[in-house]
Amino acid sequence: MLVDSPEFKLWTQWLYMAALPYFFAAMALEGWAIRRKGPQAWFKGYEWRDSLCSMAMGALKLLAIAIAALWTLPIMLWLYNNRVVDLPVSSWWFVPLVVLADDFCYYWYHRCAHRCGAFWAEHSNHHTSEHYNLSTALRQSVLGPFYTFVFWLPLPWLGMDPLAVTFAHTINLLYQYWIHTETFEVHGWFERVFNCPQHHRLHHAKNTEYHDCNYGGILIVWDRWFGTYKGFLPGVKPVYGTVTPVPSTNPLKQAVAGWGHLLHKVRTTRGVKNRLLCFVKPPGWLPD
DSSP states (O other): OOOSOTHHHHHHHHHHHHHHHHHHHHHHHHHHHHHHHGGGOSSOOOOHHHHHHHHHHHHHHHHHHHHHHHHHHHHHHHHHHTOSOOOOTTSTTHHHHHHHHHHHHHHHHHHHHHHOHHHHHHHGGGGOOSOOSGGGGGOOOSSGGGTGGGGGTHHHHTTOOHHHHHHHHHHHHHHHHTTSOSSOOOOTHHHHHBOOHHHHHHHTBOSGGGSSOOOOSSBSHHHHHHTOOOOOOTTOOOOBSOSSOOOOOOHHHHHHHHHHHHHHHHHTSOSHHHHHHHHHSOTTOOOO
16 A cells, blocks of 8 residues: 655655755855954854765765665555554645654654664764854765664554655755754744754753763754753853864764774673663763
């Protein structure tokens, strides 16, 4: 049985095609804003090797998605064909519901990606840049598509078309692009509900004061509800990068560095139990 609404595939393709000019136009605008602020600006701006690495990793992520779809899509289709709920795909509320459900799953994936060694190994490359700008948003997890899809498996089982889930996830990723900047902030009611640049830059900071916070994708309310929200602390400027740096602008090295660190940790840890715990404990965990 095929999914009910193949037009979701066309909508997703359209979003990806529209994304390219959106990405580069936004980076050009951000670069202009950085130059306009001049040398007195407190943020770093762009470094061309770092930005090219990030953009290359974005392209590798697309390739990884295409390869991983060979088994992720059949699994999701099987769950959808055995769904426990029939949702009216043509209803006006169906797409907003899927976008909301996708964002909820993203929050828990993202939180786990920072608190579980096996998921931090694939997600950490998104945080390795010591710069915070729109090109950093393209520094995507290359290995993630091969196994992080497990967080979204409940959605097709609950009657959400897998192509609709893909469409919603694309909206989620495109939304998060614009929040990777230091050049402006958004305040008022919007920042209380939605993820904004001032929230996400703290998420990217490696300062101990900002560890493990602001995991939301589109909505910041998940963090407010589940106790992971943090705001800017006066005098504590965000410092970007990872506690274990990856001093390379080679996108392939960046893509596998997290798993390299994890496997090295496993090899140098004594005891089978402790070695297994390396995969499920937080990345900073060490045996007593």
